[in-house]
Every structure is written in C-alpha cells, then in structure tokens.
C-alpha cells in the first residue's frame with residue numbers, strides 16, 4: 001500500500017467540519033485498519049506458578065469465594081493492561097476454592113473451560129451433575145449452562161479458567177443469570193454424562209441441540225494414556241511433537257464453538273521447528289520442563305506454569321524432559337470464518 005496522504009490545512013479543516021456529522025475519512029486510518037499481517041499488542045508472557053500461588057492464597061485469606069462470586073486472579077497480558085484479557089479475544093484466570101467453600105451457581109453467554117492445576121476433591125457441577133477434578137483434567141461449561149464449584153477435600157484447589165469474554169464483548173452478546181441458590185440441585189449422578197457420551201456410543205435417538213460437546217469432562221488419565229500409547233509409533237510432528245485436539249463426540253468438531261483445546265506431548269530433547277499461526281494460544285504446563293523462544297525472548301517453563309504466545313509470531317518449543325502441555329485458543333472461530341492460517345518452519 002502507498003504512504004498515507006499528506007494532511008494539508010485544507011484537508012484538516014474538512015475533517016473537522018465533518019466530525020460533528022459522525023463522519024471520518026477512511027484514507028487517514030486505512031493502514032492501521034487493514035494491515036499486511038496481524039499486528040497484535042499481545043506479548044509473549046509467562047506466569048510462574050510459584051510466583052502466582054502466594055497471591056492466590058492471600059486472596060483466599062482476604063475474600064471468600066461466596067463474596068467474590070468467583071475468586072480469580074486474572075492473567076492479564078502485559079500488552080493489554082487493564083483489559084482483563086490474555087489475548088485480544090480470550091480471557092484467562094486462576095481460580096482458588098478452599099475446603100468447604102462454594103462458588104455459587106450461575107450461567108452466562110460466555111463459554112468457559114477449566115484446566116485443573118492443583119488439588120483434588122473439588123468439583124464443578126454442570127447443569128446439576130458434579131464432576132470431581134484432578135490436576136490435568138479439562139472441563140467445559142458451555143454457553144448458558146448452570147455451573148457451580150465446590151470443594152469437599154483438603155488444601156487449596158486451583159484451576160485455570162479460560163473464557164471467550166472479549167469475543168462475546170466485541171459482539172455485544174453478554175448475558176448472565178444467578179441461579180438464586182448457591183448450589184444447583186443434583187440432576188444426575190456423577191459420571192452419568194461420561195457414560196452417555198464418552199464411551200464411544202451415544203443414546204440411540206439422541207441428537208445434538210447445541211454446538212458444544214455434550215461431554216463436559218475430559219480426565220487427564222485418559223488423555224495422558226492416549227499420548228503415551230501414541231508415542232510408541234514415534235510419529236512426531238516437527239512443530240508440535242504429538243498434539244491432539246479435544247473434540248465433541250457428537251460432531252468431531254472442537255469441544256466448544258469458540259475455544260479450541262489441545263493436549264500435546266513433547267519428548268525429552270525435543271526442539272521444534274519454528275511455528276506461527278493466527279490463533280494466539282495460552283499454554284498450561286502439566287508435566288515436564290522446557291523453554292519457549294520467540295524472537296529475542298525466551299522463557300523456561302515447568303509444571304503448572306502458564307504462558308501465552310501472540311498471533312502470527314514465530315516461536316520454538318524445547319523440552320528438557322518429557323513434557324505435556326495443555327493449550328487453548330480461538331482457532332474454531334477463525335476456522336469457521338475462514339481466517340485461520342499457519343506457517344510452519346524457520347524461514
């Protein structure tokens with residue numbers, strides 16, 4: 001594209017005259033609106049769990065889960081200060097619940113995912129069915145489903161929340177509703193949904209009515225076992241190691257319509273080829289240690305750390321031990337809109 005037109009006094013005066021009529025010249029802003037490639041303010045950033053955890057526990061002393069509604073520390077991208085966003089389209093936070101506490105039932109238009117970081121015997125109830133959470137488990141609460149959280153065990157229970165809040169905000173489609181009682185009454189016994197939709201079968205006459213997966217829990221034991229079994233074939237992707245996406249058993253599509261979720265294994269000594277894609281991605285480390293490199297920047301990561309990679313910036317991953325990473329991004333949205341692109345290799 002050619003350079004921006006000169007701002008002559010006559011043109012300036014013209015722009016000022018039209019402003020009260022809610023008009024503005026495209027040629028003055030075009031280059032910032034339609035860029036040759038993504039120019040994201042999002043930065044590569046890493047949150048070390050050891051640094052975040054004391055703040056979370058302090059929050060646990062200062063405010064109850066009930067008063068906070070959700071006791072969460074937002075993981076805010078340093079390139080988007082004050083915007084409650086980890087990428088331009090996604091929100092992430094770390095939520096703490098303490099023994100005996102309840103995070104009250106509500107539902108909202110925003111879809112949410114939980115990725116469990118620490119603790120056990122805490123639960124998330126989705127439309128009244130409880131699922132107990134352990135580290136590495138991945139749970140969804142699709143748009144407009146009732147959900148509450150509780151903790152029947154000991155010690156802190158922490159998970160990463162991922163929501164499409166900024167995306168819903170940009171569409172002006174936000175709705176939220178409180179249930180009116182702290183806990184949604186149990187509707188089905190624990191494990192019922194997993195049996196109905198998660199055993200490679202579906203109830204014979206069941207038809208999906210929503211775009212999200214009918215299955216709302218993806219236990220780590222099963223994902224980890226699949227990765228371990230698959231590694232025997234030694235078919236490593238040069239960019240991703242061994243990377244799987246979580247799906248809806250009803251459609252084979254992503255588990256949620258707005259957020260893609262992935263689990264990958266990097267074997268000890270793995271050094272990836274360069275990779276970039278248009279979906280800025282949030283990673284949560286489950287196991288192992290390694291490094292993320294982007295341009296001049298590099299961060300070492302270990303278990304429970306979280307890092308975010310911006311759109312269309314080439315990065316490399318290394319693993320110094322066998323490592324498992326969970327990640328999520330807005331890839332399903334970009335795919336549906338025909339916008340998603342990737343670029344593999346170091347060129």
Ligand SMILES: [Fe+2]
Nearest residue numbers: 106108112147
């Ligand atoms: Fe919620």
